[in-house]
Amino acid sequence: MEDAFAKCHPIINFIFFIGAIIMGMIFVHPLFLLISILTSALYYLLLVGKYGWKFLFFILVAFLALSVLNPIINTRGDTVLFTYLNNRRFTLEALLYGIATAGMFVSVLLWFACYNRIMTSDKFIYLFGSYVPALSLILSMVLRLVPNFKMKTATIIGARRCVGKYPKSSIQKEKIQHSIEVLNVLTSWALEGAVITADSMKSRGYGSGERSRYSSYRLNKSDAITFVSMLLGLILVICGALAGGTHFSFYPISVRFKASWYTIISVIGYIIFLLTPSAIHIKESITWHILRSRI
Numbered sequence: 001m002e003d004a005f006a007k008c009h010p011i012i013n014f015i016f017f018i019g020a021i022i023m024g025m026i027f028v029h030p031l032f033l034l035i036s037i038l039t040s041a042l043y044y045l046l047l048v049g050k051y052g053w054k055f056l057f058f059i060l061v062a063f064l065a066l067s068v069l070n071p072i073i074n075t076r077g078d079t080v081l082f083t084y085l086n087n088r089r090f091t092l093e094a095l096l097y098g099i100a101t102a103g104m105f106v107s108v109l110l111w112f113a114c115y116n117r118i119m120t121s122d123k124f125i126y127l128f129g130s131y132v133p134a135l136s137l138i139l140s141m142v143l144r145l146v147p148n149f150k151m152k153t154a155t156i157i158g159a160r161r162c163v164g165k166y167p168k169s170s171i172q173k174e175k176i177q178h179s180i181e182v183l184n185v186l187t188s189w190a191l192e193g194a195v196i197t198a199d200s201m202k203s204r205g206y207g208s209g210e211r212s213r214y215s216s217y218r219l220n221k222s223d224a225i226t227f228v229s230m231l232l233g234l235i236l237v238i239c240g241a242l243a244g245g246t247h248f249s250f251y252p253i254s255v256r257f258k259a260s261w262y263t264i265i266s267v268i269g270y271i272i273f274l275l276t277p278s279a280i281h282i283k284e285s286i287t288w289h290i291l292r293s294r295i
Contacts, residue, residue, distance in 0.1 A: 003046070003047055003117075003118065003277075003281055004280045004281050004283070004284030004285075005118065005226075005276075005277035005280045005281055006117075006118045008222070008223050008226055008280075009217055009218070009219050009220075009223045010119070010123035010124075010126050010127050010217055011127065011219075012223055012226055012227055012230070013118050013119055013123065014119065014123075014127055015227075015230065016230060016273075016276065016277060017111060017114070017115045017118070017119065019230070019234060019273065020036070020040070020111045020273070020274060021108055021111050021112065021115070023036070023237065023270070024036045024040075024104060024107045024108045024111060025104060025108055027104075027246050028100045028101075028104065028248055028250075029246050029247070029248040029263070030100065030103075030248065031263070031267055032246060032266070032267070032270055033100055033103035033104060033107065034103070035267065035270050035271055035274060036103075036107035036111075036270075036274060037103055037106055037107045037110070039271075039274035039275055039278060040107050040110035040111050040114065040274070041056060041059075041110055042278050043114050043277050043278045043281070044056070044110050044113055044114050046278055046281045046282070047114060047117050047118075047281075048117075055113070059106050059109065059110065062102070062105070062106065062109075063102045063103065063105075063106045064102075065102075066098065066101060066102035066105060067095070067098045067099045067101075067102040068095075068098065069098060070094055070095070070097055070098025070101060070102075071090050071091060071094035071095040071098055072090070074094045074097070074098075075088055075089045075090075075091060075094065076091065076093060076094055076251050078091070078093070079091055079092035079093060080092075081095070093250050093251055096250055097250040097251070100250065114277075118277075123217075126217060149186065149190075152186060152189055153182065153186060156182050156185050156186060156189075157182060160178070160181075160182070165178075165181075166178065226276060226280065229272060229273075229276050230272075230273055230276050232269070232272060233269040233270065233271075233272035233273030233274075233276070234269065234273055235269065236265050236266060236268055236269025236270075236272070237266050237269040237270050237273065238269075239262075239265065239266075239269075240262045240263065240264075240265040240266025240267075240269065241266055243262040244260075244262060245260055245261075245262030245263040245264075245265060245266040246263070246266050
């Protein structure tokens with residue numbers, strides 16, 4: 001079943017992901033980081049399904065590695081947990097700041113993974129094609145480059161396996177030769193594709209006049225409800241942030257967590273905003289299963 005949030009107007013999708021990614025990079029408050037990680041992981045699993053657990057495992061490994069890396073490099077903080085290597089200090093504050101930095105990195109990475117599945121090239125061109133046509137074209141081609149290369153690589157390897165040219169032994173020399181031949185075919189395909197694309201664009205008159213476009217995207221009632229929900233969450237977050245509800249300091253003394261009413265308001269708004277796509281997906285899924293059970 002197609003994701004329900006992906007059916008929303010592209011401007012709704014774009015505003016959400018820009019807001020989620022920017023706020024994920026700005027807020028270092030533990031509550032906001034935890035909310036961002038959980039909601040991004042939930043939405044990614046809703047999009048990918050059970051196959052997303054493998055990616056989340058690698059995300060967890062990266063999170064643990066980054067968390068420990070900061071206190072090894074940074075010795076700031078007053079609460080010393082232990083010393084190592086010529087009395088270098090391993091402090092609690094540096095560890096907590098490392099966890100926060102790793103959480104920020106992980107949440108933004110997950111939101112970008114969701115972005116790549118929702119914001120397709122046609123949506124991006126629809127939003128920016130009239131304003132910066134050359135840039136939007138380049139970005140759309142770059143964004144689809146890696147997925148296309150992955151699919152073509154799988155096709156090439158499958159074809160070589162069918163004709164018996166896939167390395168059957170564990171000899172390193174054969175594996176390297178196989179990889180070089182796959183890369184050679186992939187490069188030839190990419191160059192040929194670039195020439196075909198250029199010829200096609202030239203024959204269609206690209207750049208010879210004002211660019212026209214076709215779009216089937218229309219704002220409807222559900223888009224308006226989604227936008228109002230997101231706007232409500234953003235207003236609560238901004239109001240709480242302006243009052244200091246999102247501020248959190250790790251240095252120079254031990255962290256002491258104090259939740260004010262402004263923090264609670266911001267947290268509620270943040271949850272409303274980030275849970276919007278997941279709530280729409282779950283609601284659509286429940287509706288679909290109910291209608292299917294009646295057949």
